[in-house]
Structures are given as structure tokens and as C-alpha cells.
Amino acid sequence: MYKTNNYVPTDKMSDLICGNYTLLQVMSRFDLSLGFGDQTVQEVCRANGVDCKTFLAVVNFITEENNRMADEMQDLSIHALMNYLKQAHHYFLDFQLPTIRRKLIEAIDCSVQNEVAFLILKFFDAYVAEVRKHMDYEDMNVFTYVENLVAGNRESGFRISQFARRHDQIDAKLKELKNIIIKYYPAGGNDYLLNAVLFDIFSCEQDLASHCRVEDYLFVPAVLRLEKEVK
Ligand SMILES: [Fe+2]
Ligand SMILES: [Fe+2]
Structure with missing residues (x-):
């Protein structure tokens, strides 16, 4: 395709x-x-x-x-790349994940005693908190460091290799949530709505995975090159 x-x-x-x-x-x-x-x-x-x-x-x-x-990929604009990553964070945190939550509530039956529905929402909220922590760290620490570096300032003790070493994947838990819904959600819900939110989760999972790959394979190497230049 x-x-x-x-x-x-x-x-x-x-x-x-x-x-x-x-x-x-x-x-x-x-x-x-x-x-x-x-x-x-x-x-x-x-x-x-x-x-x-x-x-x-x-x-x-x-x-x-x-x-x-x-x-x-040698001479990329770090500024443009960083802007792209920041906008993606904004999209995930302020649009895509809240949209999925809204659709989840609509699709799963929260009116009756439904243990699975409750667990799904709880799991989702915990997941979003984790994604927010991950992206806030990048926005506030990593990007601020790189902005200073672009301006020629290399004073902080931080190096991008420290970030690269502990940069973890954030799409794994979404895969888990998807599996909970697919395998355990009791029949009787609205299948159209449930499928629609599952499609969103599948695409969000892919989007997050490729976001992380851009950070690991384009952003980090570009910053490493810049670190060598700014002595
Ligand atoms: Fe990110
Ligand atoms: Fe990341």
C-alpha cells in the first residue's frame, strides 16, 4: 500500500x-x-x-x-526537528489521548456494574499519566538543553547520550490496553463504537512508536553531531 x-x-x-x-x-x-x-x-x-x-x-x-x-540526514535543522517533536507531544497529550478517552467512555458501558469497563478506564488514565511524564521531561529538560546548545551554550552537565540510554518506548502499554479490550471486554457493548476506539488506539500506538523512532534515530544523532561542534 x-x-x-x-x-x-x-x-x-x-x-x-x-x-x-x-x-x-x-x-x-x-x-x-x-x-x-x-x-x-x-x-x-x-x-x-x-x-x-x-x-x-x-x-x-x-x-x-x-x-x-x-x-x-547529515545536515538537518535541529530547530525544525525539535518543533516537529514538540507539536507531536501537543497532539498526543491535548488531542489524541483525550479523544480516545472520550470515545472509550462512550463505547464502554459505565452505567451498570462493569468491572472490565472500570479497569479499562483506570488503566488508560494511568497510561496517559505516564506518557505525560515522558513528554514533559523531553519538553522541559531535553529540548531546553538542545535549545541552549543551538545557541552555543554548553554549560549544563547534561548530555544527549544520557537521554538516549534511558529513553523508553511508550507504546507498549497501549498494546496491553488494546489486548484487554479485544480479549476480555464482555459482549453486549456497542461494537461500532468499540471498534472505532480500537482503530484509534491502533493508530495512536503506531504513531507513538514512530515518534520514538524519530527521536532515537534522527533527533539524538543530530544532537550528538551538534554537541561535537559546540565545544
Ligand atoms: Fe517525544
Ligand atoms: Fe520520547
């Missing part, structure tokens, strides 16, 4: 999106909106002041589904 060869600056933006609709998320996290007509990737990026190379690096990394570091 997905186009696997690398996208280039002269490709039409609409071909990118139609080739893989999950790239809609990447676009909006780079502050690119719809309505670009027949413009190429390069033209859309230029019109919006977005670093085209960094945008395409993320696009190609996500669509290739492997962890290979390409040569062209």
Missing part, C-alpha cells in the same frame, strides 16, 4: 499524502496546512518557511519503516 522509494523535493505534496495518508500528521506537525493545490514539496515548504530537507528526512524515515540512517 505504501510507496517505499524515497520522496524528493520535486514530488507533488498531494502525491505524498495520497501515497501514505499518515503523512498528514507529519505535515501538520511541521505547520503545513492543506490547500496546497499542485505545488511540489519544495514549493509548499518554501512558502511556509519550513526546512524542506528536514521535512523530507522525517517523511522518508517514517515511510521506509526501517531504522537506516541515510547520508542525507
